[in-house]
Amino acid sequence: MQLHERDERRVAAEAVLGDLAAAGVVGVVLPWVDTSGIARMKAVPLAQLPSAAQWGVGMSPVFDGFLVDDSIIAGTHAGSVIGDLRLHPDLSRLTVLAAQEGWAWAPVDRYTQDGVPHVQCSRSLLRRLVDELAADGLSVQAAFEVEWALGQTADAFVPALSGPAYGLTRQIEVSDYARDLLAALDAQGVAVHQLHPEYAAGQLEVSVAAEDPVAAADTALLVRATITAVSIAHGLRASFSPKVTADDVGNGGHVHLSLWRGSENLMSGGSGTFGLTADGGAFVAGLLHHLPGLLAVGAPSVASYLRLVPSHWAGAYAVWGLENREAAVRFVTGPSGSRQAAANVEVKCVDAAANPYLLLAGLLAAGSAGVRAGTALPDPVGIDPATLSEAARRDAGIAALPTSLGEAVAAFERDDVLTAAFGPELATTIAEVRRGEIALFDGKSAEDVTAAVRWRY
Known part of the structure; x- marks a missing residue:
């Protein structure tokens, strides 16, 4: 400077x-x-x-x-x-x-x-990768979905709302709270697209508009801080942990991405599968190829792997598919008539324990590598992979993502694209911090792990 x-x-x-x-x-x-x-x-x-x-x-x-x-x-x-x-x-x-x-x-x-x-500033890293994309004439629009579980103030999780999953009753129960949250986000210039109850006990979700990646990570940080502040003002407590209780689904941190060249959305209008352009398809292929190592930054907690299980809409298999909520990468076309602007991919296998700057940096590095190499996109998967036999998954080339943080760290260290993008200092620190958490929770039960991280995120 x-x-x-x-x-x-x-x-x-x-x-x-x-x-x-x-x-x-x-x-x-x-x-x-x-x-x-x-x-x-x-x-x-x-x-x-x-x-x-x-x-x-x-x-x-x-x-x-x-x-x-x-x-x-x-x-x-x-x-x-x-x-x-x-x-x-x-x-x-x-x-x-x-x-x-x-x-x-x-x-x-x-x-x-x-x-x-x-060299270990994740925000500076993300900005550098955005600039490298721009040098190739490309840009990415990104947005995080923010899920949280709203509880009472006790250390044990006691849901602050009791209505059914996605139920209108839940919105009524937290009507004043949700009003104040929307008002605060609007006053802070955050463009909210949706606010709704989610599946798990006490769980809510807010979706915001897509922005350039650095702004998207900033907004995710601001949204979570605002949710925490509004929750405290209402005598409640918000948890963004990937696993709030051992016996319920956890909080995802899904990321939506679209690749652009100028005003052209490369996720739409092409001759590839579902309208993908060649570069759009290669970007998605890059994401898929590097997902195992990406989990070291996108699902970075021991608790993450209590959430990342099949048939829980968490995306436990390294596949993509059109509106497939069991795929790690869900392709979203948007409604007919708006697809040129709306088409994107949703990365579902990541969660709210992730540093959003590190996660987006990893996703950009992976997708960019796919574009540079012209990586071929595999066939989409239109079913829940868990419903297939192991032999059928093997024949279809469907691989499970890492089932533990240790497996993800090993995959990260083998991934030359990700480690080169992060640089030796940061890549080494990521692996060492992850192994530190593995050691921290070695031998602990799922209940012990979820209790330890419940209010940390």
Whole structure:
């Protein structure tokens, strides 16, 4: 970061101080997401925002080695108490928080003291991969579906609503809560497409508009923070954990992606299967090919594999299919008449324990590799693969995704595309943090694991 850029950042921050003060803001939250998927933060009083924008806010690099329980690994490139990083807020996403009176919010990029992007900053990584796509004349639109289980304040999960799955009764039970959530998201500029009850006890979901990948990850972080704040204001508690109780389905973190060249959606209007263009099909093929290793960032918790089981709409098999909710990659055309804009793929095998920046970075790396190699897309699958015999799945080339975090980490370390995209430092840290969690929960029951992570995400 050059001196002139630092000065420009300070001037930009000074320019918004008056409006923020008029809105009652007294402090600015500066969040990032660590390797284990936990949102961490520092904050500055409003008057210090120009200094934070210019020089950053200090943080220890030790956070790269944090586990889900706040213990710290002694990793090859993470977990050291030595050194310092700087958190620089992205003022283009500066948002006055509607559900936290007196506070604003701005996601950060992590730099060294010399102004160089930190090699383990997931947000900077994602921006680099977006720029690499742009150099090839391509872009991606992305959006996260955010699922959460709404409970009472006890440590044990007691659902805050008792109506049936997807039931109108649930909406009535949380009518005031849902109203306040929608109002807060709207005030913060989040374009919500849907809010509805989900399948599991106390479970809700909100879907938002697609954006460029960095903005989509920022929005996912903001939406979850807003849900947490509104829940607390209503005397409730929100869990985004991939598994809230051992005997129920968990929270997914499904990602929708579409590949574009200028104004052309490459997921539609082509001569390939279901209207895919050649590049659109190769992008999907790249996702499928790299899914086993991608789970190390997309399903990054031991608890993730309690959720990722067949016949639970979690996408436990590395297949794709048209509107197939048991496929790891579901192809969505959208309604007739809107397909040029609406066609996309939904990656279903990932969950809400993931760092959204790392996950999208992995998905872009995988899809881009497919496009560059012209990877052929396998035949779509139009049934639940679990209904086939093992022999029939084998004959059809249908493979199960990893069934444990250890298997996913091993697949990640074998994946040259993903490890090269992340770089040696970050790729090593991802593997070491995952193995740290494996050791943390070694020998624990499903009930023990779900209780330990229930309120961490």
